[in-house]
Amino acid sequence: MTKTCGICGNKISWYKLKFKDGAMCEKCLIKYKFGTKWKIKSTAMVAWCKDHSIETIKELINEGKNANDINTSDYTLKNQLKEIDKKQASLQENNASFNLSDELAKDTVDKINKLDLPTEFKQALITAKIFDIFAVKKELVFLPQIINLNNEKIIYACSGSLNGHTWLIVCTNQKIIFVNKNLLYGMQEKDIPLNAINAINYTQGAVLGSLSITNGANNFIIENVNKMAARIMAKKIQETQLNVLKVKSTNSSNTNYDELRKLKSLLDDGIITEDEFTAKKKQILNI
Structure with a gap:
């Protein structure tokens, strides 16, 4: 040295x-x-x-x-090429991972069709490309009792360990559902509305991964999740949560506009004054 x-x-x-x-x-x-x-x-x-x-x-x-x-221009180019190679390798790895998850989902179709579930629930699980159903068949069969497919959609699902027990974790377009059936407590269920989730993270090991879902002061750590399923679940929760927030924001804006139209009508009819209209308008628009 x-x-x-x-x-x-x-x-x-x-x-x-x-x-x-x-x-x-x-x-x-x-x-x-x-x-x-x-x-x-x-x-x-x-x-x-x-x-x-x-x-x-x-x-x-x-x-x-x-x-x-x-003159380091040749080395600058080399570094740029290395970065491009790294990005391409990362993209190939991601694509390979998602392609593999699609193949695994295809292999799981027969297992889902054999479950004692209504046809619409089987189709919902197959459409969501779910493949990680290890040791949660009893929990999957319980889903019709807690999900109404007329107003709720299954986005993704996987299995994982929570507090030492194997749970089914389901992401719908409204909430995250935890389902567990054991001999001591029977069927257990926990729900977290998507708009109440503060953070979602995942880790990946050689075979298994984990999920971390933060809800206020509560932090749920789900371990022993298939590593591909952990990443997909985290991504699906983030995307679905964003869509929920967008819809909520649009609905809120539409409600505000309706209130303003009513107020303008009251102003035009002389029922309220210009000052009252302006004050109420600022309150509705938070300005």
Whole structure:
């Protein structure tokens, strides 16, 4: 390990710039314009230095030049290409994951069709591309008792562990439903309205993942979730919650406009004054 600067010979502190066969101290780094006390000039410069020797730098300095005279454009391009490759690899991984989840959902169709469920519920589960139904068949059969498909839609569902028991977690267009059937307590159900969820996060391990759903001061940690199902569930909850908020905002705006029209009619009929109309208008529009 290099302990002295290849340029001035002084001892090197924890901060240094590495070359192919040595390193540069902080003082020389600043003196010859390779960076500041806090950072290197650029990532392209770091890459250039790793490809060149201390002797090359000494020759540069002897010619009265510094880092500003070094052309790192090729290395800038290399870094850009590396970033593009990383993004493409990430996209391919995501696409592969979702394609795999689609295939798993197809394989689960027969299992869903064998459940003691009304046809419309089987179709709702198949349409939602659900595949993670490990150990929750009893809970799935219970769904018709808690979900009315006439006014509620199943968005996604998966299984996971909560407080040491396996639960079915269902996202609908209205709420998150937790369902568990055990010998001691019978059928248990918990609901969280989508507009009451403050945060949703997920983690992924080699095989399993987890979900974290925050509702006010309560934080539900669902473990042992299929890692693909964990990511899909988190995404579905976020998207559905956003749609709910948009609808709520639109409905609120429409209600405000209706109230303003009624007030304008009262003003035109002379029932209220201009000042009363203006005051009420500001109250409705929160201005």
